[in-house]
Amino acid sequence: MDCGADPAGLKIAGMSSERTIRIERDILGKNNRIAADNRARFLTDDLLVFNLVSSPGAGKTSLLVRAVSELKDSRPVGVIEGDQQTSNDADRIRATGAPAIQINTGKGCHLDAAMVGEAYRRLPPLKGGILFIENVGNLVCPAAFDLGEACKIVVFSTADGEDKPLKYPDMFAASSLMLINKIDLAPVVDFDSAKTIEYARRVNPNIEVLTVSARTGEGFAALYAWIRKQAANQRRPVGDALP
Numbered sequence: 001m002d003c004g005a006d007p008a009g010l011k012i013a014g015m016s017s018e019r020t021i022r023i024e025r026d027i028l029g030k031n032n033r034i035a036a037d038n039r040a041r042f043l044t045d046d047l048l049v050f051n052l053v054s055s056p057g058a059g060k061t062s063l064l065v066r067a068v069s070e071l072k073d074s075r076p077v078g079v080i081e082g083d084q085q086t087s088n089d090a091d092r093i094r095a096t097g098a099p100a101i102q103i104n105t106g107k108g109c110h111l112d113a114a115m116v117g118e119a120y121r122r123l124p125p126l127k128g129g130i131l132f133i134e135n136v137g138n139l140v141c142p143a144a145f146d147l148g149e150a151c152k153i154v155v156f157s158t159a160d161g162e163d164k165p166l167k168y169p170d171m172f173a174a175s176s177l178m179l180i181n182k183i184d185l186a187p188v189v190d191f192d193s194a195k196t197i198e199y200a201r202r203v204n205p206n207i208e209v210l211t212v213s214a215r216t217g218e219g220f221a222a223l224y225a226w227i228r229k230q231a232a233n234q235r236r237p238v239g240d241a242l243p
């Protein structure tokens with residue numbers, strides 16, 4: 001693991017646990033300071049920022065392609081894409097006409113606040129709009145790294161297996177919204193929605209839940225209503241013109 005953050009208590013051969021903890025604290029402390037700068041910048045720019053996290057393939061990019069296409073005519077929308085390699089996802093977003101910056105983390109398994117600050121400077125002005133950050137597909141360490149976002153959204157696909165919130169509790173604890181995607185596949189994969197929600201609320205009683213299909217568009221009206229609510233919470237007029 002390259003991430004240098006291990007909230008669950010990493011053991012490194014030949015290194016005392018005190019030293020390991022100190023290194024973790026230093027890395028996360030530095031990240032948190034940069035995240036605070038990003039957050040201040042986003043507020044100044046009147047920007048609502050979401051950090052999308054999930055296992056690889058849950059449908060983050062597909063969701064964003066649909067959401068960005070449907071939102072971009074009513075307000076500025078931009079995307080920061082994180083993957084170890086390729087610019088495939090940024091290309092998919094740009095095909096909608098919205099701006100996207102790709103970050104390649106190489107051996108890295110998460111985005112950090114410095115990467116996001118740097119990518120944000122390369123985007124056109126998005127004042128009064130929405131910035132979506134698609135994190136590296138990984139249900140573990142992106143939970144520990146604040147990027148300066150308003151909140152994290154965990155995308156969970158009906159094919160992921162209902163017990164993932166129990167197996168990767170930090171991610172579900174850190175997220176404000178669980179977006180259950182690929183609901184069109186639910187009958188095929190025998191998806192148990194009630195069990196998934198029960199497990200997610202066991203680790204995070206406050207997590208909100210919406211069910212969508214990036215393929216068919218089902219549930220997106222409720223997602224936009226949720227985004228409007230977040231915009232209102234940030235006390236901005238952004239929500240009024242959302243579809």
Ligand SMILES: Nc1nc2c(ncn2[C@@H]2O[C@H](COP(=O)(O)OP(=O)(O)O)[C@@H](O)[C@H]2O)c(=O)[nH]1
Nearest residue numbers: 056057058059060061062181182185213214215
């Ligand atoms: N049936 C179905 N497939 C989906 C849905 N959303 C995404 N996919 C498919 O799942 C795969 C992974 O999607 P992608 O957006 O690249 O996931 P990411 O790795 O989380 O960004 C692709 O083959 C998508 O076409 C959905 O709602 N329904």
Ligand SMILES: [Mg+2]
Nearest residue numbers: 060061089134
């Ligand atoms: Mg993707």
Ligand SMILES: [Zn+2]
Nearest residue numbers: 003109110141
């Ligand atoms: Zn990592």
